[in-house]
Amino acid sequence: EVQLVESGGGLVQPGGSLKLSCAASGFTFSGSAMHWVRQASGKGLEWVGRITSKAESYVTGYGASVNGRFTISRDDSKNTAYLQMNSLKTEDTAVYYCARRQTGGGLEVRGQGTTVTVSS
Amino acid sequence: DIVMTQSPLSLPVTPGEPASISCRSSQSLLHTNGFHYLDWYLQKPGQSPQLLFYLGSNRASGVPDRFTVSGSGTDFTLKISRVEADDVGVYYCMQALQTPQTFGQGTKVEIK
Numbered sequence: 001e002v003q004l005v006e007s008g009g010g011l012v013q014p015g016g017s018l019k020l021s022c023a024a025s026g027f028t029f030s031g032s033a034m035h036w037v038r039q040a041s042g043k044g045l046e047w048v049g050r051i052t053s054k055a056e057s058y059v060t061g062y063g064a065s066v067n068g069r070f071t072i073s074r075d076d077s078k079n080t081a082y083l084q085m086n087s088l089k090t091e092d093t094a095v096y097y098c099a100r101r102q103t104g105g106g107l108e109v110r111g112q113g114t115t116v117t118v119s120s
Numbered sequence: 121d122i123v124m125t126q127s128p129l130s131l132p133v134t135p136g137e138p139a140s141i142s143c144r145s146s147q148s149l150l151h152t153n154g155f156h157y158l159d160w161y162l163q164k165p166g167q168s169p170q171l172l173f174y175l176g177s178n179r180a181s182g183v184p185d186r187f188t189v190s191g192s193g194t195d196f197t198l199k200i201s202r203v204e205a206d207d208v209g210v211y212y213c214m215q216a217l218q219t220p221q222t223f224g225q226g227t228k229v230e231i232k
Contacts, residue, residue: 035221037169044210044223044224044226045161045169045223046223047221047222047223049220050221061219061220067220097169102171102174104175104178105155105157105159105174105178105216106171106173106174106175106180107161107169109168109169109170109171111168112168
């Protein structure tokens with residue numbers, strides 16, 4: 001069974017940093033692109049970014065609102081993806097989900113997400 | 121960036137009746153490989169989003185056949201032939217053709 005467990009959320013001050021983790025199991029992690037999606041309270045889904053697999057050269061891409069501040073990485077030996085968030089703003093407050101891109105297409109979200117609150 | 125526009129944003133439905141959600145993109149989602157890079161998701165209340173359709177018209181595992189999709193280019197439609205109580209939630213379309221990938225605003229389906 002596919003499992004994706006997000007962790008690392010918490011309360012951080014504006015301008016601060018936080019690193020989220022996504023521990024994966026139940027599928028070939030090294031062969032899958034991994035994405036991050038977020039959702040502010042009462043709002044819609046927002047695509048944050050993704051990292052492709054080694055076979056696709058670990059290419060990263062980001063949403064406009066986080067580009068230059070957030071960095072996605074992965075450790076295939078640990079079956080874990082990461083989201084490094086710097087220069088955090090109050091508008092980054094949200095539940096953050098990780099997702100894997102399924103073979104053939106579409107994102108699979110399995111976890112309940114991790115909550116990030118940016119507030120002074 | 122590709123802008124995704126859904127309508128309506130709110131859709132009250134009667135159980136047993138059909139429902140339809142429109143999704144329009146600011147650019148064609150047709151890839152050179154012939155697939156439309158358009159996915160549909162449903163987020164049920166209190167849950168994480170779940171995949172309904174991918175690459176335009178491919179039904180995800182476990183999705184009932186009362187859900188269908190149609191469309192091409194920039195205009196797409198998700199239809200529910202007979203709405204059931206379990207279908208309530210917010211439906212999102214998302215384009216996966218270009219980075220950044222972008223979601224529509226979401227359509228909230230609720231029972232009348």
